[in-house]
Amino acid sequence: MRFADYAKIYVTGGHGGSGMAHFRREKYEPKGGPDGGDGGKGGDVILRGNKQLNTLLDLRYRKFVNAKDGQNGHTSRKQGKDGEDEILEVPMGTVAYDADSKERIGEITEDGEEIVIAEGGKGGLGNWHFRSATNQTPQHAQEGEEGAERTVELELKLIADVGLVGFPNAGKSTLLSALSAAKPKIADYPFTTLQPNLGVVTSSDYRSFVMADIPGIIEDAHEGKGLGIQFLRHIERNNLLLFVIAVNSDIKQEYNALLNELKAYRSDLLDKPRLLAISKMDLKENYELDEELDLKDSIDTILISSATGHNMEELKEKIWEKLQTVEQDKSS
Incomplete structure (x- = not known):
């Protein structure tokens, strides 16, 4: 399946049904009172x-989305049927913005969670009101x-x-x-990864976590260079x-x-816990660095080789320990 992480759609809520102007007319009551019913509400998107x-791929090809109109009111004070909602199913992690104002409408984070992005119009009142x-x-x-x-x-x-x-x-x-059963495209040239790939990493004791391979960042990516901010998000x-x-x-x-690059895109990303893995250590004799790292912060570092499996189990353990610390911090 092709991956798509952006879509722009024009949405319209259903028109509310009009109320009815009607008077009750029966055999023995030729001049009955008003009995026009209310119009139904228009459907929501x-x-x-x-x-x-x-993926948002399906919505890339639906430029216009309209909910159904509500029905007009009926006689005997009967309300018109509400318009049918138009429901767009999206993955978790989908964020909706108003394209003109850039206002954040909402975010889908759970299965079955719903957000109304275009409300249907109210139905009109019938004349009996x-x-x-x-x-x-x-x-009227x-x-x-x-x-x-x-x-x-x-x-x-x-x-x-x-x-x-x-x-x-x-x-x-x-x-x-x-680390996982994921099979991303791998080759020895830049931007082999053109879309994020997800993999589930499991340990022998049934512990597991989800890992995302995000396309490579280049300098000034936050300004849209290279693959730009479309993947930084x-x-x-x-x-x-x-x-x-x-x-x-x-x-x-x-x-x-x-x-x-992370700081320029969103400075609070640097508040996230992080680890540093020095990869391709099979290129070095005895899997050792030529000199000590001189980094400006005390980030936990591990030397690995995906080709030979060097320190891969240790990396899994370090990641798991960090994730447990994150969970504890969230619950405290």
Whole structure:
């Protein structure tokens, strides 16, 4: 399935049905009172979370979404039928914005959760509502209201426990493949990963967590360069960031550059717990660094090789310990 994490749709709530102006006419009561019923409410356009979905691809091809109109009122004070809602199923992690005002409408985080993104119009009142001692034969009824119209932008932010952060060719996809059953495309050139990949990492004692391979960041990605911010947003939903830097690169320079990109996009991302994995250690004799790392913070670091499995179990353990600390902090 192709992955899509953005969609822009024009949505319209259903028009409310009009109230009816009518008078009761029966064989023995030719001049009965008003009995026009109310119009039905227009349908809403609703987002609904579906845990089986992981893409917004279907909505990329639905530019206009309209809910059904409410029916007009009937005689004998009978209300018109409400318009049918138009329900759009989306993955968890979908955030809706008003395209014009950029106002955040809401976010879907649970299966079955619903958000109304365009309300249907109210139905008009029938003429029996307007009867009074001085006007026993009201000739008018209300028209139904128009439904809300707006252009909505949908963004999907992947929900994963661990997000892999690094430059292209750092070995993130190889690491995800080695730790899980995921099979991302892997090759020796930049931007092999063009869409986020998810994998479930399990341990022998049935512990598990979800890891996301996020396409490689380049410097000035927050300004839209390279693959730009379209993938940086996925990092927002991760509980733990695992920085992956290849041992045959300038580790300190890359680490600082990654921190700067995250800070420029959203400074609070640096508040997330993080680990540093130095990858491709099979390129070094005895799996050792040539010199000690001189980083500006005391980040937990582990030396790994996805090709040979070096320290992979230890990495799983470190990740699990960090995630448990995150859960404890949330519950306290």
